[in-house]
Amino acid sequence: MSQSIITDRHRRGLLLAALVPSFYLAEWLLVAATASCFTYFRIQGYSNEQIWLLFWVANLLISSAFLTCNDLLGVDITLMQGLRKLTDATLRRSIWFGILLELVVFIRLLLWDGPCQLLIYWRSRLPSTPSQIVFLIVASGIQMFVWAKIYTLGYNGIGELLSNLKGGTL
Numbered sequence: 001m002s003q004s005i006i007t008d009r010h011r012r013g014l015l016l017a018a019l020v021p022s023f024y025l026a027e028w029l030l031v032a033a034t035a036s037c038f039t040y041f042r043i044q045g046y047s048n049e050q051i052w053l054l055f056w057v058a059n060l061l062i063s064s065a066f067l068t069c070n071d072l073l074g075v076d077i078t079l080m081q082g083l084r085k086l087t088d089a090t091l092r093r094s095i096w097f098g099i100l101l102e103l104v105v106f107i108r109l110l111l112w113d114g115p116c117q118l119l120i121y122w123r124s125r126l127p128s129t130p131s132q133i134v135f136l137i138v139a140s141g142i143q144m145f146v147w148a149k150i151y152t153l154g155y156n157g158i159g160e161l162l163s164n165l166k167g168g169t170l
Contacts, residue, residue, distance in 0.1 A: 012075050019077040023066070027114070030062065038151040048152055055144040063116035063140060070120060080109075080120035111146055115139035 034055060041051045070077050087105060091098030109118040115136050119126075126132045 015073060015075045015077075019073070019075065020079060023077045034058075034147065035151060035154075038148070039155060042155055048148055051151075052144055052148040055148060056141050059115065059140045059144050060137065063114060063119075063136060066116040067119065067136075070116070076120070078113075078117045078120050080117050084121050084124060110139055110142060114143055 037055075038051060041054065046054075066078070076082065083105065087098065087102050090101050105121065106118070109121055118139050119132060119136050122135065123132065126135055
C-alpha cells in the first residue's frame with residue numbers, strides 16, 4: 001500500500017474539520033433566516049399559530065436533512081455522539097452530577113440546538129425508528145413553539161420601540 005492513501009480515520013478527521021464548522025454556521029444562518037421569515041409572515045398577516053406550523057414543518061425537514069447527512073457520511077457532524085459518551089462517563093462516576101449534566105444538556109438541545117442534535121444525542125436510548133420519529137416531531141414542535149414566542153416578543157418589542165420613536169416619546 002502507498003503512503004498517500006488516506007485512511008478511514010484520516011477521512012473522518014478531515015470531514016469533521018470541514019463539516020462541523022459548516023454545520024454550526026448553517027445553524028446560525030437558519031436563525032437569521034427564521035427571524036426574517038417571521039417578520040415577513042407577520043407583515044403578511046399570518047397568525048402566530050400559522051407561523052408556528054410553518055416553522056415546525058420547516059424544522060422537521062431541515063432536521064431530517066441534517067440527520068440524513070450525518071448518517072450517510074458516517075461522521076458525527078453535530079458532535080452529539082461525543083457528548084453522549086461524555087455524559088455516560090459522567091453518569092458512571094457520579095450519578096447525581098451525571099443526571100444534572102444530562103438535564104442541562106437536554107434543555108439546551110431542546111430549546112437551542114434543535115431536534116436533530118437532540119435525537120442524535122438520545123438515539124442510543126430510543127429503542128426503535130418509530131419512537132425516534134415521534135421524538136423528532138415532538139421536540140421540533142416544542143422548539144418551534146418556544147422560538148415563535150421569542151420572535152413574537154422581539155417583533156412586538158421592536159414595533160413598540162419604532163412607534164415610540166416615531167411619536168417622539170422614548
